[in-house]
Amino acid sequence: MNKISPQSLAAKKAKGEKFAVLTAYDATFARVVDEAGIDVILVGDSLGNVLQGHTSTLPVSVEDMCYHTACVDRGTEKALIVADLPFGSYNTIDDTLSNATALMQSGAHMVKLEGGQWLCESIRLLTERGIPVCGHLGLTPQSVNTLGGFKVQGRDEAGARRIITDAKALEDAGASLLVVECVPTELGQRLSEALTIPVIGIGAGPQTDAQVLVLHDLLGISRRIPKFVKNFLADAPDIATALENYRVAVEQGEFPGPEHSFD
Numbered sequence: 411m412n413k414i415s416p417q418s419l420a421a422k423k424a425k426g427e428k429f430a431v432l433t434a435y436d437a438t439f440a441r442v443v444d445e446a447g448i449d450v451i452l453v454g455d456s457l458g459n460v461l462q463g464h465t466s467t468l469p470v471s472v473e474d475m476c477y478h479t480a481c482v483d484r485g486t487e488k489a490l491i492v493a494d495l496p497f498g499s500y501n502t503i504d505d506t507l508s509n510a511t512a513l514m515q516s517g518a519h520m521v522k523l524e525g526g527q528w529l530c531e532s533i534r535l536l537t538e539r540g541i542p543v544c545g546h547l548g549l550t551p552q553s554v555n556t557l558g559g560f561k562v563q564g565r566d567e568a569g570a571r572r573i574i575t576d577a578k579a580l581e582d583a584g585a586s587l588l589v590v591e592c593v594p595t596e597l598g599q600r601l602s603e604a605l606t607i608p609v610i611g612i613g614a615g616p617q618t619d620a621q622v623l624v625l626h627d628l629l630g631i632s633r634r635i636p637k638f639v640k641n642f643l644a645d646a647p648d649i650a651t652a653l654e655n656y657r658v659a660v661e662q663g664e665f666p667g668p669e670h671s672f673d
């Protein structure tokens with residue numbers, strides 16, 4: 411049984427303690443991430459980019475996600491495992507419940523889905539059935555074709571208000587965590603203040619309750635490196651130390667800096 415829970419993460423926020431989240435997709439990296447003291451491992455659909463070589467997350471299947479979640483589960487002792495529901499796997503309530511069940515039976519402790527108010531009924535049903543939920547707002551990569559690219563979201567006041575309204579709706583529906591991707595620093599701060607549940611930022615500035623990065627980006631081996639990424643292996647002797655340095659930098663509020671944030 412993992413030692414980190416939605417409740418222990420909520421308690422950290424209540425005490426003003428920040429925590430680190432990192433992706434992993436296999437047992438060996440999951441073990442190294444777990445041993446670095448990182449509280450949450452995200453089995454992200456970013457595996458479509460970093461493992462499969464696609465230019466988006468859209469081709470990733472539920473089968474792919476279950477396979478990698480099971481691999482990560484075998485390498486993890488302490489961390490909470492969150493698995494992405496991939497593109498097209500939560501279009502209907504029935505699909506949402508059966509695909510989330512498959513991820514949980516593969517070893518996930520929580521599922522993540524991208525979107526706002528339209529997801530509230532799904533989130534209510536999932537939590538009623540014992541499946542904790544992480545929301546994902548701001549730049550939602552599964553919607554890259556409707557967004558018109560990987561662009562910063564919530565730059566104007568109306569857009570920022572829409573994201574805050576969505577975030578409160580997800581929390582009210584029962585979400586335990588919220589990822590916010592690529593929004594201005596000020597909006598990252600407003601979201602963290604507006605919500606009781608921990609807000610995990612990626613390109614959302616230093617004021618969020620937690621930070622997440624893609625493992626291969628942090629190690630400096632990804633094809634394209636977004637602005638919000640820091641290569642932690644550049645100043646470390648090995649991968650284990652790089653991951654520990656990332657965790658400490660997040661916990662102490664030293665990462666991300668202004669050079670990794672949008673204003």
Ligand SMILES: Nc1nc(=O)c2c([nH]1)NC[C@@H]1CN(c3ccc(C(=O)N[C@@H](CCC(=O)O)C(=O)O)cc3)CN21
Binds near residue numbers: 549551627632635
């Ligand atoms: N390797 C990897 N890292 C990620 O962070 C990641 C993935 N893959 N795949 C899924 C999504 C896609 N993500 C992305 C991809 C590109 C940008 C990007 O190019 N952002 C611009 C912002 C442009 C603007 O100012 O509007 C940047 O400069 O970082 C951001 C997030 C985040 N996720």
Ligand SMILES: CC(C)C(=O)C(=O)O
Binds near residue numbers: 457
């Ligand atoms: C970038 C993070 C938040 C994600 O959703 C993923 O890795 O798929």
Ligand SMILES: [Mg+2]
Binds near residue numbers: 454455456467494
């Ligand atoms: Mg994802």
